[in-house]
Amino acid sequence: MTYEGRTLVVGDDVDTDAIIPAQYLVTTDPTELGRHCLQGLDPALPGKIQTGAILVAGRNFGCGSSREHAVLALKGAGIRCVVARSFARIFFRNAINLGFPVIECPGLEGIEEGHLVSVDLGAGVIRDISTQREYRMARLPHFILEILTAGGLVPWAKEKEARWR
Amino acid sequence: MVEAIIARHAGRTVAAGEFVEVPVDFVLANDITAPLAIRAFRELGVERVFDPERVALVPDHFTPNKDVRSAEQCRVTREFAREQGIHYFEVGHGGIEHVLLPERGLVLPGEIVVGGDSHTCTYGALGAFATGMGSTDVGYSMATGKTWVRVPKTIRVELRGLLSRWVMGKDVVLHLIEKVGTSGANWCAFEFGGEIGSLPLDDRFTVANMAVEAGATAGLFPPDEEVLAYLEDRAARPFTPLYPDPDASYAEVIEVDLGNLRPLVARPHSPANVVPVDELDEVPIDQVVIGSCTNGRWRDLLMAAEVLRGRRVHPEVRCVVIPGTQGLHLRAVREGLAEVFLTAGAVLSPPTCGPCLGGHMGVLAAGESCVSTTNRNFRGRMGHPESKVYLANPAVAAASAVLGRIASPEELFGEGRG
Numbered sequence: 001m002t003y004e005g006r007t008l009v010v011g012d013d014v015d016t017d018a019i020i021p022a023q024y025l026v027t028t029d030p031t032e033l034g035r036h037c038l039q040g041l042d043p044a045l046p047g048k049i050q051t052g053a054i055l056v057a058g059r060n061f062g063c064g065s066s067r068e069h070a071v072l073a074l075k076g077a078g079i080r081c082v083v084a085r086s087f088a089r090i091f092f093r094n095a096i097n098l099g100f101p102v103i104e105c106p107g108l109e110g111i112e113e114g115h116l117v118s119v120d121l122g123a124g125v126i127r128d129i130s131t132q133r134e135y136r137m138a139r140l141p142h143f144i145l146e147i148l149t150a151g152g153l154v155p156w157a158k159e160k161e162a163r164w165r
Numbered sequence: 166m167v168e169a170i171i172a173r174h175a176g177r178t179v180a181a182g183e184f185v186e187v188p189v190d191f192v193l194a195n196d197i198t199a200p201l202a203i204r205a206f207r208e209l210g211v212e213r214v215f216d217p218e219r220v221a222l223v224p225d226h227f228t229p230n231k232d233v234r235s236a237e238q239c240r241v242t243r244e245f246a247r248e249q250g251i252h253y254f255e256v257g258h259g260g261i262e263h264v265l266l267p268e269r270g271l272v273l274p275g276e277i278v279v280g281g282d283s284h285t286c287t288y289g290a291l292g293a294f295a296t297g298m299g300s301t302d303v304g305y306s307m308a309t310g311k312t313w314v315r316v317p318k319t320i321r322v323e324l325r326g327l328l329s330r331w332v333m334g335k336d337v338v339l340h341l342i343e344k345v346g347t348s349g350a351n352w353c354a355f356e357f358g359g360e361i362g363s364l365p366l367d368d369r370f371t372v373a374n375m376a377v378e379a380g381a382t383a384g385l386f387p388p389d390e391e392v393l394a395y396l397e398d399r400a401a402r403p404f405t406p407l408y409p410d411p412d413a414s415y416a417e418v419i420e421v422d423l424g425n426l427r428p429l430v431a432r433p434h435s436p437a438n439v440v441p442v443d444e445l446d447e448v449p450i451d452q453v454v455i456g457s458c459t460n461g462r463w464r465d466l467l468m469a470a471e472v473l474r475g476r477r478v479h480p481e482v483r484c485v486v487i488p489g490t491q492g493l494h495l496r497a498v499r500e501g502l503a504e505v506f507l508t509a510g511a512v513l514s515p516p517t518c519g520p521c522l523g524g525h526m527g528v529l530a531a532g533e534s535c536v537s538t539t540n541r542n543f544r545g546r547m548g549h550p551e552s553k554v555y556l557a558n559p560a561v562a563a564a565s566a567v568l569g570r571i572a573s574p575e576e577l578f579g580e581g582r583g
Contacts, residue, residue, distance in 0.1 A: 065541075066281055
């Protein structure tokens with residue numbers, strides 16, 4: 001799987017209240033949630049997100065609450081995947097469970113807003129096409145990759161229905 | 166201790182970092198996370214939950230329903246609970262999930278508990294491996310009675326000494342979060358040991374509750390006599406406590422001298438941005454919130470009442486007190502705490518998570534500051550993005566309500582440090 005897109009860059013410790021403020025947790029509709037994506041960080045951000053964008057973040061992306069609405073908001077806003085120096089545990093699980101690619105890259109630095117970037121999951125490489133720099137991503141464990149490739153936990157479980165029947 | 170609990174459930178030895186599928190003993194969700202969990206459950210094509218006695222849905226975040234849309238989310242949750250015959254705690258019969266479920270004896274030592282709420286780790290105070298997950302994970306667990314976990318590394322926290330009068334579990338955990346940072350314990354579990362008897366059980370709930378603010382998967386205390394006595398008349402089913410292996414090795418050992426701790430405050434906008442109250446410059450405040458899954462228990466209410474008894478809330482401060490459950494609210498009425506709060510000029514709210522996440526019952530306007538006994542002070546957490554939240558223990562919150570600025574109870578009681 002390879003994703004290519006223009007970057008949107010955010011900093012460290014972007015929490016789930018920043019990704020989707022709690023006032024919008026009265027719906028589970030991704031499109032509606034997507035309209036408020038990252039609004040808690042900057043009210044102007046939802047208007048700036050381009051469909052197909054790759055979100056580049058610092059450390060501990062998605063810390064805070066367990067709200068899966070955060071992943072739905074990112075998906076609903078049209079973000080293709082998130083590349084971060086590290087992720088908070090629950091957000092990471094939620095993303096994988098919903099088949100949304102989250103790529104950890106501890107050595108990530110120097111990727112600026114609007115750069116064209118490609119993310120090659122198979123090769124384990126993030127390429128900043130604008131600067132020609134390459135970054136190695138932390139490899140996803142086989143088990144996690146299996147869920148992600150299936151499209152999330154529900155399709156993965158359905159494929160393995162025999163596990164509990 | 167975490168490894169021992171996972172190993173017993175997996176039926177084999179496990180090592181930190183490993184991915185393991187385990188049976189779960191209890192599954193929960195709230196009015197925000199349940200609707201999505203129910204959707205995942207339906208998509209799995211399963212008819213019934215794995216065991217109705219071991220699933221609870223607790224409406225607490227936007228309840229009593231704050232608007233039509235939250236009412237609809239509660240309706241979806243309630244109807245599913247009725248259909249499946251699982252635990253559902255209606256307004257007037259329940260409270261905040263992480264205060265309520267231990268009170269009802271539904272989460273127990275040695276168990277694996279997964280919940281659609283990041284503060285599910287609260288039950289670590291009872292010696293359970295309890296961890297927060299998202300809705301899809303919860304839907305999967307409701308359907309299958311299983312989950313997958315990555316066995317966390319263990320950080321041992323050795324407690325020594327005795328707490329000073331106005332120092333509480335909140336200060337212990339804020340100190341710990343300051344020490345390790347907001348992601349320092351990611352994919353790790355805290356295991357508390359040493360002189361844990363120095364922390365009353367209510368304070369241990371606070372400590373375990375905020376383990377997630379350091380990124381931890383869980384925070385566990387070994388279940389001592391106090392825990393076993395607490396559960397004697399309330400445990401909903403038999404349980405087998407597990408304790409740390411004396412030869413266990415740890416990723417890291419942290420020592421905390423309880424006697425040296427002072428009342429602390431976490432400044433905006435991070436729970437790790439910690440400073441002793443008495444080193445803070447003067448911060449005028451607009452609101453105080455005393456309650457939540459972090460600090461809405463009996464000792465929390467008692468400490469706040471001790472400060473507010475015979476005093477008045479500052480005329481420019483709104484003080485909202487929220488007992489964690491219906492039972493605690495009733496006890497506060499019976500034992501005179503309600504009168505203390507109301508006489509002081511605080512309002513007494515029904516149990517709800519409400520203001521903690523900017524839901525209702527005390528949302529902040531632009532430029533306002535709040536001292537809150539809750540767990541997160543992220544930007545915009547309690548309302549407008551330009552509002553500020555300072556996290557503190559209930560005694561500090563109450564003293565701040567009286568003085569109209571962030572203050573230690575020591576100022577009101579004429580004591581020096583300690």
